[in-house]
Amino acid sequence: MVYAPTAAYxxxxxPPRVRYTGLSVSYHRGTGVIGGFMPLIALSLTxxxxxxxxxxxxxxxxxxxxTVVSLVLLRRGRDNRVVRAVWNQLGRPDRADSPEPAPTR
Known part of the structure; x- marks a missing residue:
């Protein structure tokens, strides 16, 4: 129930140019650091x-x-100011408002 929405999200x-790096860093940092230390922190609190x-x-x-971060900052997927800022930092403001082209086969 968790992994399928996470991958889509x-x-x-x-954006496609940094998607692999962005996915890798955010997923592994969240899973490794937050999830990895969870047993230690929970045991320490107990x-x-x-x-x-x-x-x-x-x-x-x-x-x-x-949940709060997801609802506040990322409520509209690609059409929000955080994602638009990433596109603009990459020097591709023309792609910030347009959807990705359909993949060719």
Whole structure:
């Protein structure tokens, strides 16, 4: 349930010129750093507070922050100011407003 929407979401987020790098960096940084340290942080919270449910606070906080960022900054896919700024940084403002051409076979 998580991986299919994530792939589609990240693909829409980056322009074709930097898509592979953008996907790789964002996915692996999020999965490796945020997800990789989750057991350690949850165990540390549980050990420091003595409450068995304290470890749930970190995953809930990460999910809440991710949801807010997704809803606020990325609500319209490619048609938003963050994605437009990436296109403009690449020197391709003409492609910022137009959809990608259909792939040729």
């Amino acid at each position: 990240l693909t829409e987020l980056f 050990a420091s507070t003595g409450n068995q449910l304290a470890g749930v606070a970190y995953p809930v906080a990460v999910a809440a922050v991710s």
